[in-house]
Amino acid sequence: xxxxxxxxxxxxxxxxxxxxxxxxxxxxxxxxxxxxxxxxxxxxxxxxxxxxxxxxxxxxxxxxxxxxxxxxxxxxxxxxxxxxxxxxxxxxxxxxxxxxxxxxxxxxxxxxxxxxxxxxxxxxxxxxxxxxxxxxxxxxxxxxxxxxxxxxxxxxxxxxxxxxxxxxxxxxxxxxxxxxxxxxxxxxxxxxxxxxxxxxx
Numbered sequence: 001x002x003x004x005x006x007x008x009x010x011x012x013x014x015x016x017x018x019x020x021x022x023x024x025x026x027x028x029x030x031x032x033x034x035x036x037x038x039x040x041x042x043x044x045x046x047x048x049x050x051x052x053x054x055x056x057x058x059x060x061x062x063x064x065x066x067x068x069x070x071x072x073x074x075x076x077x078x079x080x081x082x083x084x085x086x087x088x089x090x091x092x093x094x095x096x097x098x099x100x101x102x103x104x105x106x107x108x109x110x111x112x113x114x115x116x117x118x119x120x121x122x123x124x125x126x127x128x129x130x131x132x133x134x135x136x137x138x139x140x141x142x143x144x145x146x147x148x149x150x151x152x153x154x155x156x157x158x159x160x161x162x163x164x165x166x167x168x169x170x171x172x173x174x175x176x177x178x179x180x181x182x183x184x185x186x187x188x189x190x191x192x193x194x195x196x197x198x199x200x201x
Contacts, residue, residue, distance in 0.1 A: 001199050004029045006058040006068040008037075011154050012184075016067065019188040023195065034062070047071050047084060047122040048134055055126035063128050065198060067191070069184065071121025073103075073157045075143060077110045086157070096156035100147050103160060107143050115143045117161065119170075123187045125194050133194040137186040139163075141170065148172065 003023075005016045008031050017028050031037050040057050044050035047070040054068035072086025082089040082103075090102050107115060120138040125131075147159045148169040158170035166177070179185065 001025055002027045002029050002064050003195065004031070004058055004062055004064050004066040006031055006054055006066045008032070009154055011152075012069075015182070015184060016069075016188065018179075019185050019192070020067075020195075022192070023199070026199065029064070031058075042070065042084070044070070044084070047120065048124070048136070050084060051122045051124040051134060052126070052132060055124040055132065059126040059128055065125065065127045065195070067123060067125050067188075067195075069121055069123040069187075071119065071184070073117060073161070074120055075103075075107070075115075075117040077114050077116070078106060081106070096151060096153065099156040100159055103143065103157065104145070104147065107145075110143075117141060117143050119157070119161065119183055121184045121187055123184070123191050125191050125198075127198055131198070133191060135187045135190040137183040137190070139170075139181060139183040144169070 003026055005013055005028060007013050013030050020028055038057060038061050040054050042050040044053055050070035051068050055066050058068060059066040072083055074080045074083055087093055089099060118138045118140045120136060122134055122136040124134040141161045141163045144160050144162045148171050150171045152158045152171050161170040163170060
């Protein structure tokens with residue numbers, strides 16, 4: 001039994017694999033295990049559309065069930081931006097530092113008390129038989145006025161995302177706190193029964 005985790009992000013792959021490690025007898029496959037990996041243009045207008053698009057294309061191309069996700073940062077004062085543009089907010093694919101600076105610039109005139117935001121993700125499971133299931137989860141917080149000096153490579157917004165309940169930036173969370181709060185892991189946990197049912201058939 002094989003399950004493809006359709007991400008090219010090593011940190012995200014480790015996160016996904018940790019959740020699915022409870023599925024006994026299941027071999028977890030990464031995109032990096034293949035040479036012929038199709039480029040998927042994320043043409044969807046929502047996280048869900050993009051997650052479904054990726055899951056369907058990869059499961060059809062490799063003829064194996066696949067899990068894909070899409071998500072990002074949504075800022076209330078900016079009408080939900082950057083949303084699906086979280087990596088391409090300036091109009092092109094930007095680096096971590098540039099995205100941090102760009103976000104702080106966009107929020108420069110937003111006062112305290114109106115800087116609410118959330119990380120949101122949608123995960124999708126698709127099968128060669130055409131079955132599709134999606135779940136989503138979110139993590140609320142606020143955008144700070146200054147970035148924390150610590151960085152989590154590939155996750156720039158964690159350095160400017162503050163969790164008032166814990167009095168910590170997202171980038172400061174311990175592995176245990178990350179595991180408990182992770183919106184991605186919560187969405188994946190909701191998806192587990194769908195995957196278990198598929199492999200029982």
